[in-house]
Every structure is written in structure tokens, then in C-alpha cells.
Amino acid sequence: MERVHSLRMMSIFLLLHCLIIMSLFIAATTANTSSTITDRDALLALKAHITHDPTNFLAKNWNTSTPVCNWTGVACDIHSHRVTVLNISSLNLRGTIPSQLGNLSSLQSLNLSCNRLSGSIPSAIFTIYTLKNVSLGKNQLSGEIPTNICSNLPFLEFLSLSPNMFHGGIPSTLSNCTYLRILSLAYNDFSGAIPREIGNLTKLKVLYIGANRLQGEIPREFGNLTELEQFSLPTNNLQGIILNFLQFYSSSACFCIHSFVH
Numbered sequence: 001m002e003r004v005h006s007l008r009m010m011s012i013f014l015l016l017h018c019l020i021i022m023s024l025f026i027a028a029t030t031a032n033t034s035s036t037i038t039d040r041d042a043l044l045a046l047k048a049h050i051t052h053d054p055t056n057f058l059a060k061n062w063n064t065s066t067p068v069c070n071w072t073g074v075a076c077d078i079h080s081h082r083v084t085v086l087n088i089s090s091l092n093l094r095g096t097i098p099s100q101l102g103n104l105s106s107l108q109s110l111n112l113s114c115n116r117l118s119g120s121i122p123s124a125i126f127t128i129y130t131l132k133n134v135s136l137g138k139n140q141l142s143g144e145i146p147t148n149i150c151s152n153l154p155f156l157e158f159l160s161l162s163p164n165m166f167h168g169g170i171p172s173t174l175s176n177c178t179y180l181r182i183l184s185l186a187y188n189d190f191s192g193a194i195p196r197e198i199g200n201l202t203k204l205k206v207l208y209i210g211a212n213r214l215q216g217e218i219p220r221e222f223g224n225l226t227e228l229e230q231f232s233l234p235t236n237n238l239q240g241i242i243l244n245f246l247q248f249y250s251s252s253a254c255f256c257i258h259s260f261v262h
């Protein structure tokens with residue numbers, strides 16, 4: 001009698017154990033499915049905004065028969081299955097950037113560089129709190145940088161917009177992206193003064209703002225940028241600017257340089 005009782009207790013215990021493990025497993029695999037669907041829809045919106053894809057990269061690799069995390073150029077967090085990296089650089093893609101991309105709310109690295117994308121950057125991109133790297137260089141993008149660019153990007157380390165056709169002023173509020181290490185705004189159509197607040201970005205290692213229509217003095221505060229290793233500034237020494245910039249591009253292997261030097 002005793003034995004039967006303890007056996008029964010044991011099987012109830014085991015059953016409970018199984019139930020807990022099963023529910024944990026279900027929770028893990030179904031967690032945030034609505035977020036992963038949102039990620040998929042955001043990438044499908046991007047695909048729909050690409051008007052020309054000469055290597056059929058998106059047509060071949062981005063389809064709903066495979067999970068988003070298996071798509072080429074996409075990487076996900078292994079636990080949440082949220083998209084953390086989007087790299088579709090150097091594919092000669094034409095088209096525009098849809099605002100739905102701003103729904104990739106776990107994205108850390110966005111690389112759309114070396115394509116032929118046009119239009120402006122949707123402001124929704126600047127609401128992705130987790131962003132660290134943004135490479136949009138070597139496209140045909142235009143518009144202004146919004147003054148609230150850094151309001152929701154506390155972790156931004158890498159911002160490259162060169163070369164493109166952005167205009168307007170360089171916002172002084174860029175200094176709120178306090179972790180910026182690489183800032184490349186060169187080869188655009190920026191005008192106005194160079195904001196002294198950039199001198200607050202003391203982690204800057206690379207600063208390219210040359211080859212724009214900026215005016216005035218280089219702020220004294222730039223003397224505070226003690227980590228700076230490479231820079232181009234709007235001086236008369238255009239040769240120097242190009243040299244620095246070429247070095248940057250050859251070291252970062254974006255082999256699409258010829259077309260804009262000419």
C-alpha cells in the first residue's frame with residue numbers, strides 16, 4: 001500500500017515536471033511570434049520597395065517558404081528570433097527605403113551601403129532604440145538629417161551617410177549619440193556651420209565631414225576629440241580630404257569608390 005502510494009506520488013511529480021518543461025518549451029518557441037511576423041512584414045515591405053534587383057538577390061533568397069532568420073543578409077537573435085542584422089550592401093539595388101523598416105525594433109546593424117537607393121531616410125528608422133551601426137553610404141539618398149536623430153538612438157556607434165545627396169545643416173544634436181565612434185557625412189551637400197557640439201563626441205575615431213558646402217571655422221572644441229585617428233574637414237586642402245577618404249574606403253572594402261571620385 002505504502003509503495004503504491006509513493007509510486008503514485010512520484011508519477012504525479014513527474015507529470016507536473018513534464019508539464020512545466022513543455023509549457024516553458026512552448027513559451028520559448030512561440031514567444032513574440034507577433035514580433036517575428038512584424039519583422040517579416042518589414043523585410044517584405046523593403047523587398048516590395050526595391051524596383052531593380054540585377055542579381056535577383058531578394059527574389060531568390062527572400063521568400064516566405066523559409067523563416068526570415070534564414071534569409072541571406074539577415075541575422076537574428078538566437079533566443080527571440082528577432083532580426084538584429086540586415087546587410088544588403090553592394091547589390092546594386094534600386095528603390096526606396098520604406099518606413100516599415102522602422103518596425104525592426106531589435107535591429108542593431110543596418111547596412112544598405114553601395115546600392116542605388118533614392119528618396120529620404122524614413123524617420124521611423126531613427127526610432128530603433130537598439131541600433132549600433134547604420135551604413136547608408138554610396139547611394140542616391142537625399143533629404144535632411146532630422147534634428148531629433150539621436151533622441152532614440154542612445155547606442156549608435158557607426159553612422160555613415162557618404163557619399164549621398166543629403167542637404168541642410170549638420171544637426172548639433174548629433175552630440176546626443178554619445179557612443180559615436182565613426183561619423184561619416186562627407187561627399188554630400190550639407191551646408192551651414194560645423195556644430196561645435198560635435199566636439200562633445202569624445203569617443204570619435206573617424207570623422208569625415210569634408211566635401212560638403214560647410215562654412216566657417218573648425219570649432220575649437222574639436223581639440224577635445226583626443227581619440228580621433230582619421231578625419232576630413234572642409235579646409236582648402238581638398239587633396240588631403242580625398243586622400244583620407246580613399247584610405248577609409250579602401251580599408252573598409254566598399255569597392256565602389258571609382259564612380260564617385262570621377
Ligand SMILES: *[C@@H]1O[C@H](CO)[C@@H](O)[C@H](O)[C@H]1NC(C)=O
Binds near residue numbers: 059060061062065071
Ligand atoms: C526560397 O528561398 C530559399 C533560400 O532561402 C531557396 O532555396 C528557394 O529556392 C526559394 N524558393 C522559391 C520558391 O523561390
Ligand SMILES: *[C@@H]1O[C@H](CO)[C@@H](O)[C@H](O)[C@H]1NC(C)=O
Binds near residue numbers: 065066067070
Ligand atoms: C533554417 O536554418 C536552420 C539553421 O541554419 C536550419 O536548421 C533549418 O533547416 C533552416 N530552415 C529552412 C526551412 O531552411
Ligand SMILES: *[C@@H]1O[C@H](CO)[C@@H](O)[C@H](O)[C@H]1NC(C)=O
Binds near residue numbers: 087088089090111
Ligand atoms: C555584407 O554584405 C556584403 C555583400 O554581400 C559582404 O561582402 C559583407 O561581408 C557583409 N558584411 C557582413 C558584416 O556580413
Ligand SMILES: *[C@@H]1O[C@H](CO)[C@@H](O)[C@H](O)[C@H]1NC(C)=O
Binds near residue numbers: 101102124
Ligand atoms: C509597421 O510600420 C508601418 C509604417 O511605419 C505602420 O503603419 C505599421 O502599423 C507598423 N506595424 C506593423 C505591425 O506592421
Ligand SMILES: *[C@@H]1O[C@H](CO)[C@@H](O)[C@H](O)[C@H]1NC(C)=O
Binds near residue numbers: 108109132133158
Ligand atoms: C558594427 O560595425 C563594426 C565595424 O564594422 C563591427 O566591428 C561591429 O561588429 C558591428 N556591430 C554590429 C552590432 O553589427
Ligand SMILES: *[C@@H]1O[C@H](CO)[C@@H](O)[C@H](O)[C@H]1NC(C)=O
Binds near residue numbers: 149150176
Ligand atoms: C539631447 O540631450 C540633452 C541632454 O541629455 C537633452 O536635454 C535634449 O533633449 C536632447 N535633445 C535631443 C534632440 O535629443
Ligand SMILES: *[C@@H]1O[C@H](CO)[C@@H](O)[C@H](O)[C@H]1NC(C)=O
Binds near residue numbers: 196197221
Ligand atoms: C556640448 O557642447 C556644447 C558646446 O560646445 C556645450 O555647451 C554643451 O554643454 C555640451 N553638452 C553636453 C551634453 O556635454
Ligand SMILES: *[C@@H]1O[C@H](CO)[C@@H](O)[C@H](O)[C@H]1NC(C)=O
Binds near residue numbers: 199222
Ligand atoms: C572642450 O574644449 C573647449 C574649448 O577648447 C574647452 O573650453 C572645454 O573645457 C573642453 N571640454 C572638455 C570636456 O574637455
Ligand SMILES: *[C@@H]1O[C@H](CO)[C@@H](O)[C@H](O)[C@H]1NC(C)=O
Binds near residue numbers: 089111112114253
Ligand atoms: C557595410 O557594408 C560595406 C560594404 O560591404 C562595408 O564596407 C561596411 O564596413 C559595412 N558597414 C558596417 C557598419 O559593417
Ligand SMILES: CC(=O)N[C@H]1CO[C@H](CO)[C@@H](O)[C@@H]1O
Binds near residue numbers: 031035105
Ligand atoms: C519572451 C520575450 O522575448 N519577450 C519579449 C517580447 O517582445 C517584447 C517587445 O519587443 C519584449 O518586451 C519582451 O521582453
